[in-house]
Amino acid sequence: MSTATVAPEPLEGTIGSTRHRQRATPAPIPFTRVLSVELRKMFDTRSGFWLLVSIGILAVIATAAIIIFSSDDALTYGMFATGIGIPMAVILPMISVLSVSSEWSSRTALTTFTLVPSRGKVIGAKAVLTVALGIVSMAVALGVGALGNLIGTTIAGVDPVWDLTTVILAQTVLAQVLGMMMGFMLGTLFRSSPAAIVGYFVYSLVLPTISNALVMVNDWWRDNGAWVDLNWASTRLFDDDMTREAWAQLGTATTLWLIIPLLIGLRLALKSEVK
């Protein structure tokens, strides 16, 4: 070692006389605060912001296209609500995916879980927000759809058609919540943004295509596929005549595709070592 200048040391005497700071124990972090912080984190990144903006843009384009290109008798509430609801149904689950997976992918979990050591609180808040976002987004879609229906029919000079029953409205919200939860599940299961996003598109785009092809060539699948295909089973939610069998099929498919993987994903997210 060269003769580097040694920094002046504090006098030995000051160590014993260090004043002991009397501090009050801080209050525990309430769950509502974790909720508000996690909500903010969903939209304060560049990706979160643009996903949100893209929903707005797509909804406006869809509404305008319906007004411009549809024949007057096609201007129904269902058309408008669907035009706004579909962009939301595709994009919002990705926000749910990223809210979980990015904690691991960008390693923000190191900070998140040292500020809130109870991982269940953080993951729970993300789950609550996922469900809430699903409900709120559909409420917005239905609200904006109603507005579009009123304006569109006024422009066209026809009477507005309110063709959606309460049952369908409720089932649409359920379908959206299921889609959001799929995103959440993939986030916890993969804990990697690229893997989870790819997983989401495989589930929502690739698997239905394969399933449809299988229906053409396989009799057994045509009769029984809905028991195991969640996309198929949840499509029925957009009909207002959900049979008892259709609900049962939704139940088995949801267990297979959502609940079981979610339990595995939650265990991994809560227990795995954060590096």
Next chain:
Amino acid sequence: MIQIDALSKRYGGFTAVDNVTFTAEPGRVTGFLGPNGAGKSTTMRILVGLTDPTTGSAHLLGRHFSQLPNPGREVGVLLDASAQHGGRTGREILTLAARTMGLPKSSVAETLDRVSLTEEEAGRRVRNYSLGMRQRLGIATALIGDPEVLILDEPANGLDPAGIRWMRDLLRGFADDGGTVLLSSHLLHEIEVIADDIVVIGNGRIVAQGTKQELLASGEAYARAGDPAELGRALQRAGHNAELTTEGAVRTAADLATVGQIAFDAGLVLTELRAADGSGLEEMFLQLTAETQRDHLDSPEGLDSSKGKAA
């Protein structure tokens, strides 16, 4: 106050942390020194509850980390300054921390000021930050809750010499106010500049610990006099060893008071008298580094800033 008790962590057959015990006292800056992959980061992750230990325990302020009701208000943590979402601005990251801890909005600007990040820099996305700026932001996140304990993993990485000096002053002030600081580094020099107490770890095991003075002192005295040869002879007459260094000073195993007394008795004017450099600590640390770094000592240690993943 940080207490680590017989802490071990095994991954299959690999022991990352092996029976580590030490205490970081309030009012002191404790340096956790070891080569990359020695087990520093694993120990720190266990300390803040991100990794479960195989055996042993770690306590902060008398409690396990998970028992702290609002940890950010009591323990400031910086484990990896790069572990941030690149799409958030520095200010946003600090705002999230402040909100989680339930702090007033004004604390964000105050803390940014404390770590010398400008308004303009705070508005930039972290993706565009230099490592030094990330370290400052990470230290801001650790400090914002006004904690009693700071746990910083390689906080000086990426800081320039002025930055290291700034951090030393900041941590000194924090400790002087009664706070406890534990910081890790793989560079002996950094620890020497910043820490009061040093814990040296190698291959998961603690190989030395004590105050900086204890560990850096060679146990020998270093003296200069007008006539070094005369001083050497005086020492030998008194029954002590003495060797002349190339710089024309005298090294001896006698303690400082004895050397001073002998020089005084011999009527020699001392121009310098101090504990000699070149301690066992440095030798030991170089040996540890050589064992764990495959490339031996060919590369300057300062250039190796990558952190061991399995650490």
